[in-house]
Amino acid sequence: MTLMSLFQYDFMRRAFIVAIALGIVVPCIGVIVVLKRLSMIGDALAHTSLAGVAGGLLVNINPVLGAGITCIGAAFTIEWIRKKLPQYAEMSTAIVLSAGVGLAGVLSGFIQNATSFNAFLFGSIVAISNAELIAVVAIALLVLILFFLMYQELFYIALDERSATLSGVPINTVNFIFTLLTAVTVAIAARTVGALIVSSMMVLPVACSLQIAKSYRQTVWFSVLFGLSFTLIGLTISFYAALRPGGAIVLTGVCCLLLVFNLKKMVCR
Amino acid sequence: MTILEIKDVCFAYDRLEILHQANLRIEEGDFVLLQGPNGAGKSTLLKLILGELAPLKGHISVFNTDVKIFKNWNQISYVPQRGYDHLAHFPATVSEIVATGSYSRSGRFRFQSKKKEQRIGHALEAVEMQPYARRLIGELSGGQRQRVLLAQALISNPKLLILDEPVTGIDATNTATFYRLLQRLNKEEGLTVLMVTHDILGAVDLANKHFCIEEGNLLQLTPEVLEKERLHRHVHTPGACHDLDELISI
Numbered sequence: 287m288t289l290m291s292l293f294q295y296d297f298m299r300r301a302f303i304v305a306i307a308l309g310i311v312v313p314c315i316g317v318i319v320v321l322k323r324l325s326m327i328g329d330a331l332a333h334t335s336l337a338g339v340a341g342g343l344l345v346n347i348n349p350v351l352g353a354g355i356t357c358i359g360a361a362f363t364i365e366w367i368r369k370k371l372p373q374y375a376e377m378s379t380a381i382v383l384s385a386g387v388g389l390a391g392v393l394s395g396f397i398q399n400a401t402s403f404n405a406f407l408f409g410s411i412v413a414i415s416n417a418e419l420i421a422v423v424a425i426a427l428l429v430l431i432l433f434f435l436m437y438q439e440l441f442y443i444a445l446d447e448r449s450a451t452l453s454g455v456p457i458n459t460v461n462f463i464f465t466l467l468t469a470v471t472v473a474i475a476a477r478t479v480g481a482l483i484v485s486s487m488m489v490l491p492v493a494c495s496l497q498i499a500k501s502y503r504q505t506v507w508f509s510v511l512f513g514l515s516f517t518l519i520g521l522t523i524s525f526y527a528a529l530r531p532g533g534a535i536v537l538t539g540v541c542c543l544l545l546v547f548n549l550k551k552m553v554c555r
Numbered sequence: 556m557t558i559l560e561i562k563d564v565c566f567a568y569d570r571l572e573i574l575h576q577a578n579l580r581i582e583e584g585d586f587v588l589l590q591g592p593n594g595a596g597k598s599t600l601l602k603l604i605l606g607e608l609a610p611l612k613g614h615i616s617v618f619n620t621d622v623k624i625f626k627n628w629n630q631i632s633y634v635p636q637r638g639y640d641h642l643a644h645f646p647a648t649v650s651e652i653v654a655t656g657s658y659s660r661s662g663r664f665r666f667q668s669k670k671k672e673q674r675i676g677h678a679l680e681a682v683e684m685q686p687y688a689r690r691l692i693g694e695l696s697g698g699q700r701q702r703v704l705l706a707q708a709l710i711s712n713p714k715l716l717i718l719d720e721p722v723t724g725i726d727a728t729n730t731a732t733f734y735r736l737l738q739r740l741n742k743e744e745g746l747t748v749l750m751v752t753h754d755i756l757g758a759v760d761l762a763n764k765h766f767c768i769e770e771g772n773l774l775q776l777t778p779e780v781l782e783k784e785r786l787h788r789h790v791h792t793p794g795a796c797h798d799l800d801e802l803i804s805i
Contacts, residue, residue, distance in 0.1 A: 321645065442655045445645065452605060452633055453659040453711070495646075500691060502647040 292525055300419050301411045301531065304478050305517035307426035308487070313495075313513035314433045315471050316488035317506050318464065320496075321444035323375065327364060328485030330379040331472040334360035334386025336481050338473075339406045340393035349406065350418070350477050357469035357476075360386060365465050409480030409532035411521070422474050429467050436460055441502055479517075480532035490539035491516060497546045516542065556583040557619060558715050558747045559604065561773075564613030566599060573599045576613070577773035579766065583714070586741045586748045590755045591768035597751045600768065601719055604749075605633065618714070629659035632708035634701070634718040642700055643693050649703050650675050650688045656707035678706040682736055698729020705736065716740070718750040722757075730754070734761055 292298050319327050335353035342352025360382045367378035397403050405413070414422070433440070439460045442450040451457050475484040495508035520535030527534070559581040566574040573596040581587050591597050602608040603615055606622045615622040618630060642652075653675050679685040682702040692700060701721055708716060718737075722730040738761050740746040752758050759765065765776040 323641075438655075438658065441647075441651070442658060445642075445647065445652065445655060446635070448635065449633060449655070449707075450658075452628055452631070453656070454628055455658060499646050500648070501689075502651050505646040 292522065297412050297414070298525060300414050300416070301521055302518070304411055304414055304419060304422050305521050305535075306514065307423050308475055308478060309514035309517035310510050311426040311429050311433075311471055312475055312484075312487045313491040313509035314430065314506065315464075315468050316492045316513075317495075317509050318440050318444050319468065319488060320492045324364075324368075324379060325489050326376065326379040326383070326485065327361075327468065328472055328488040330364065330383035330386065331357045331360050331469060332476045332481040332484040333383050333390065335473050335476045336390035336403075336406060337386050337393060339476075339481075340390050340397055340403060343397050343399070343402055344393060349402065350421075350473065353406070353476055353481075354470060354473040356386070357473040358466060361465045361469035361472075365461060406476060406481050408482060408530050409476070409478050411478040411531045414478065418477070422478065425470055425474055429471055432463060432467060436463065440464060478532075479535055480530075483532050483536045486536040486539060487513065487516070490536070490543055494539075494543050494546045497550050512539075512542065557581070558583055558585070558617070559749070560614075560616045560619075561600075561604070562614045562616075564603065564610045564615060566596075566603060566608065566610050568599075572771050574603075574610075574768070574773065575771040577768075579773060581715075581747060581749060581764070583747055584741070584745050585764055586737075586762040587750070587764045587766065588755065588758055588762040589749065589751045589766045589768070590753065595768040596771065597768055598719065600773070601633075601717060601751065604717065605631070629711050630714045632656070632711060632713035632716050634704050634708050634716070634721050636720045636723060645692055647692055648689055649679065649684065649692055649695070649706075652692055652703055653678050653706045653710055656710040659711050674710055675706075678710040679703075681709055681740070682706045683732070696729065698725045698733065701725060701729070701733060702736065705733070709740070713746070715747045715749065718748070718752075720751055720753060722752065722754055730757060734758060737761060 293302070316328070319325060335357045338352035338354070338356030339349040340352075341356070342349035364378045364382050367381060368375045371377060394400075394403055439450070439455050439457075442453065442455050443457055443460060447457060472484055472488075475487060479487055491509045491512035492505070494512045495505050499505040499508050516539040517535050520538040521531050523529065523538065524531040524534035557580060559579070561577055561579040564574055564577045565572070577600070579587075589597055589600070599608065603610055604617070604622070606625065609623070617625050618627065620627075645652075654671065656678070657671060657674060675688070676685060679688055682705045684699065684702050684706060687695060687699065687703075692703060695703065705721075722733055725733070734757065737748060737750070741748050741761070748762075750758065750762070755765070759781055765781060767774055767776055
């Protein structure tokens with residue numbers, strides 16, 4: 287099999303387009319999430335999305351729509367708890383994660399077709415329909431545009447919310463939009479790479495980038511570069527080695543992070 | 556011109572009274588020091604001034620406008636306590652951080668224009684940090700980081716600079732440099748300064764007005780009290796305020 291044989295298949299072409307879209311968008315969201323010390327937010331939202339998937343399958347609505355709705359609800363709940371308990375901000379993600387897992391566990395017990403539900407646990411990037419492909423690309427583009435439009439504001443809020451407020455940054459509006467973007471991104475990523483590993487895709491590229499970046503701008507660009515590399519390399523490996531794509535993408539990220547750690551150590555010596 | 560006026564302000568958290576009929580007036584060009592024991596209400600007073608909290612009674616005006624309806628926040632800059640500890644691991648350059656301070660002035664324009672670059676350069680020059688412009692903030696010492704935050708505050712050309720315990724945890728040399736910079740900004744450029752500090756002895760010569768908060772009272776320290784404290788070489792101690800006849804409750 288040559289490398290180009292990958293693209294003989296329609297499903298692989300679709301998978302690569304989705305991988306590129308997510309590889310760019312998820313790390314952009316990840317940078318702000320990590321800098322706001324909310325790394326686990328992706329995990330909490332992804333797990334909560336499972337409750338939406340289960341609910342969607344039960345009442346016969348599109349599970350991705352169900353995931354999206356619960357993700358948005360969960361994201362705003364996290365933000366609300368974070369404001370109520372600013373000294374224990376990280377607790378908000380744990381509360382929502384527990385609630386999401388609990389609800390998903392209860393609802394999944396009533397689902398007849400467990401295969402559909404399992405597809406969301408580890409994702410099914412190679413089983414994406416044309417309609418889903420268009421939706422993912424459109425949402426990814428929208429997220430990317432809004433991210434760069436709010437580049438300055440997001441940076442300032444991540445740096446210091448109080449000073450940002452005093453400088454006139456409309457923090458409530460920016461936080462509202464960002465929460466919405468995070469929820470939507472997690473919902474589409476959960477469908478494709480899997481709810482259990484979506485947070486790794488959010489955090490691993492940023493973790494690698496933070497080891498080498500020499501500015502905030504570089505942190506964003508390197509994160510995107512790493513995210514893109516992980517998804518493309520992981521997807522290629524999964525095709526040739528017949529592995530689950532979501533797992534292969536995340537493991538590529540983990541290997542890369544270990545490599546970057548070691549290289550940095552060697553250079554610092 | 557009156558920059559800040561606090562008139563008969565009362566504030567309480569639930570039933571715990573923090574401020575009782577506090578009065579304070581800051582004129583243009585003043586350098587005001589505010590001291591008091593931990594938990595006395597210094598940070599609460601700053602929050603009231605910055606409009607983050609509303610007084611239960613009384614009135615606060617900044618630049619002759621009620622703080623509740625005040626909009627020109629670009630005239631006020633704020634330097635937080637201890638150079639944000641989290642900056643030690645924040646992946647941003649000194650320039651990027653200083654640039655955020657110009658948000659209130661430049662609005663939402665995204666890209667570094669030449670003019671903005673120049674303003675960053677001037678702000679860094681004012682705090683003697685220009686050689687560090689491209690360095691990561693985490694690579695700097697606590698004192699240097701605090702000077703970067705001062706540059707961030709200065710880039711918007713504020714008329715009032717508010718500092719919340721800016722030298723806590725910073726060594727003597729860097730504290731002296733920081734005070735020298737503040738003094739120059741106040742004397743030479745007419746910047747009005749309100750600084751909350753525990754280092755009353757180190758900073759006493761910078762200011763022309765000295766206040767302390769104790770048990771809900773905002774009191775002005777007279778030169779005589781300050782001289783006594785200087786002679787005894789100790790920082791103003793809690794409980795001392797009421798016993799001193801020289802203190803005047805304004």
